Amino acid sequence: MRRDRGALVFAAVFTVIVLALLAAPLYASEIADTTPADNHLTDTTVVDGKRVDVVGLDSIPIGPTWQGNYFLGADYNGRDLMVRLLYGARTSIVVGVGAVLLSFLLGIPLALAAGYRRGRTDAVISRLFDVLWSFPALLLGVLLSTALTLHGVDIGPVSVGSGSRLIPIFVIGLVYVPYIARPLRGQVLALREQPFVEAARASGMRVSAVMRSELMPHLWGTLLVLAPILLVNAVALEVALSFLGAGINPPEPSLGTLIEDGLTKAASSPHLLLVPSIALVVIVLTLNGLAEGLRRALDPHGVLGLGLVRGE
């Protein structure tokens, strides 16, 4: 990692992006002086010393002003696009990171159980993954999301309303569990035959202890390589789900809802589509670069077979 300059550059860029997104509320209150939900249909702003309508009489919003207010222009409700972009990208990344963590949380124990116990446990878990794998990620996401949005989730103490951000996190996290558990299971299968694992077992260590202190340390590298690849896929899936109306719900900005919103208005206001599109491409490019750098640093010979994990 330290030797790979490319990976370091991408890691730095991604850190800057994350910091910028964390500062979204600060930008909104201090510089743009608005919130992502505030309409400014009848307001005016000053550009180059002249007063102009935020949303013109022909109901076309202003484009980028390149200054504090409406830096990237406004949308059809007169909302500041820069503020909405910062909040939207933040939502997309939060959903993505949450989903990746959930996939890890579910995928690691399943992979450990399947790979270490083998036999019937492995057969059941692997068949389950086969079924999930045979479903395209987007279709499964859309289905789960529709089911959860229809019913809401109300299991025990956990109660999630149908508009909640937790639904896309849950859906995307669940969809990608096999993408994590499959390579991990293969690795655990190979590791359990190693002498040090046998020694630990022979010394009377409990199964949970063997997994925690003998197996897990060898899996962190794989997880570290998988994380950014999975995050790219999770963010892309959030965009596709929100675009289809099965992810983040419209008044709340996310990269998906912003692109969906900008699509039909791009003919008269190209900035509404270009801005979120470029933002998404930059995020995906950065994460792909980071993933490739990490892979080269931690898995130089490609033995893990962690090439392209593609959801969508």
Place this chain on the structure above:
Amino acid sequence: MIIFAARRLLAALLTALAASILAFILFWTVPNVDPAFWLGGGQKGNNASRALATEKYGLDDPLPVQYVRLMENILNGKVDCFYGCANLREAFLQALPVTISLVLGAALLSVGLGIWLGLICVRHRGRWPDRLITGAAAAVYSLPSIVLAALLWAFVAHKWGVFPDEGYVPLRDNPFEWARHLILPWIAAGLPFAGAYVLVVRASLLSAVNEDWVRTARAKGMSERRVIRRHVLRTGLIPPVNIWGLDFSHAFGGFALYVETIFGLPGVGSLTADTIGTFDLPPVVALAIYLAIVVVFASALVDIAVAWLDPRIRRARATT
């Protein structure tokens, strides 16, 4: 070969069955779900409509009975929609050629570009054409197809009117118009995959180039063109073919959904997306199951095709 194909199709059938059970559980038996509420018109329904729905769908019957009846209805296409679609199976079969055109075109574009550019990389490995192409491929691979589709539709089709921004013409009616309506969707769906495939093909061919039999072929004076075609491509393309199979069987429930929605193509993807938008429960389940069947059998067909190309896989997989 026939045994392998039969085994693979049987496995596909079982997977489709498992998928249908999954879809059924998902929609009918999630905790706190009252199907009668949704089938009785959701928020707009009342006690009478809910009682009617319970009666009509037999919601008081045991779950296995309900499952079998639902599957019968779905396979016969007799699924009720509240928003007026005559026969879902007919609608699906009518939309299927559109999606097959989209997916096959995108597959040909990306696989063709992948092999062609991958070969150029291998021929000039380490020199500038190789570096230029791998760099461009990595960049294109980072371009999400949903963004590409949105930009192409909004500017090239809708704003500048270079290509039609809506609709579909069947191949048999007018091949030229068919291609004109599909060319942007093909590019949007195929180009990001092409970027990935160039890298995959290049890596796979590079490892094939170093095999003993390639050195032997060169040593006995075979022409370079013949070495590549007969010895490098034949073995080097097997790993990528497996990836293509997975990608393009998944496409029916993947990029088809948003690419067709964006370009106004009346295929199974936009049919599904529209149905989801109405939150109409039975047709959503039915479409999901139709799509799962298409996906599962498409990937089975790809596996059989790969095994037909490569006898080693056929033998290895038949024994497991």
